[in-house]
Amino acid sequence: TRTSRPQRILKAVQTKATVGDPQSVITAIDHFCRHREWAMNVGDEKGSILDSVVNEVSPVTVLELGTYCGYSTVRIARLLPPGACVITLEFNPDYAAIARQVIKWSGLEDKVQLVEGASGDWIPWMKEHFGVQAFDLVFLDHWKERYLPDTKLLEECGLIQKGTVLLADNVICPGTPDYLEYVRNSPHYNSQYYRSHLEYTKAEDGLEKSVFLGY
Ligand SMILES: Cn1ncc2cc([C@H](O)c3cccc(CNC(=O)c4cc(-c5ccc(F)cc5)cc(O)c4O)c3)ccc21
Numbered sequence: 235t236r237t238s239r240p241q242r243i244l245k246a247v248q249t250k251a252t253v254g255d256p257q258s259v260i261t262a263i264d265h266f267c268r269h270r271e272w273a274m275n276v277g278d279e280k281g282s283i284l285d286s287v288v289n290e291v292s293p294v295t296v297l298e299l300g301t302y303c304g305y306s307t308v309r310i311a312r313l314l315p316p317g318a319c320v321i322t323l324e325f326n327p328d329y330a331a332i333a334r335q336v337i338k339w340s341g342l343e344d345k346v347q348l349v350e351g352a353s354g355d356w357i358p359w360m361k362e363h364f365g366v367q368a369f370d371l372v373f374l375d376h377w378k379e380r381y382l383p384d385t386k387l388l389e390e391c392g393l394i395q396k397g398t399v400l401l402a403d404n405v406i407c408p409g410t411p412d413y414l415e416y417v418r419n420s421p422h423y424n425s426q427y428y429r430s431h432l433e434y435t436k437a438e439d440g441l442e443k444s445v446f447l448g449y
Pocket residue numbers: 274275276299300301302323324325326329351352353354375376377378380403404407408432433
């Protein structure tokens with residue numbers, strides 16, 4: 235049977251990128267998705283904004299919701315200092331299998347903990363299972379209707395503390411209206427919109443950065 239799009243993305247990485255060179259992995263995926271097949275990676279334009287937020291926060295523990303093929307996982311992990319790590323949740327086993335290989339090819343497996351499972355099931359276990367106190371940065375890129383419930387769950391579980399930064403992809407396209415309304419109107423968040431474009435297209439999209447101000 236036909237290969238899947240994630241399998242074709244992995245093949246592009248394995249044929250075009252250099253083992254142990256995260257930037258070449260990022261470049262190979264962006265080239266493939268711009269010139270061969272579109273795919274829902276955060277992409278190069280929004281990816282540069284993601285990079286700048288990671289550099290600004292210099293997080294020790296990062297949570298990523300929605301791994302897909304590991305593109306944004308690699309973007310984040312390549313900027314982390316020794317001892318810092320990104321925990322990334324992926325519920326689709328086929329996506330998780332591809333992402334593991336992309337992350338391995340980039341040489342960043344020591345900075346990444348890929349967990350197969352749904353955000354709602356795993357968030358309550360983060361403290362106990364991974365010894366996480368609170369996350370310094372959360373990158374939301376999974377089902378758009380899960381952004382708000384999972385943010386509230388992270389708050390309830392004490393995984394968001396003063397200074398924690400939430401960075402949400404796709405707040406315009408496909409859009410996350412209930413999440414945007416919440417973080418923009420809550421007195422507990424300072425929110426900022428970074429206008430950009432939907433990956434590999436001219437359509438408008440953007441990232442919303444929300445800093446938790448404490449209770
Ligand atoms: C609960 N839980 N826990 C972990 C977890 C992980 C997943 C998967 O990683 C997964 C699977 C399918 C879809 C997504 C969300 N992403 C999107 O839907 C998206 C769409 C578009 C777009 C835009 C325009 C179009 F025309 C079509 C698609 C552009 C984008 O950047 C996206 O991120 C995420 C799902 C639920 C999960």
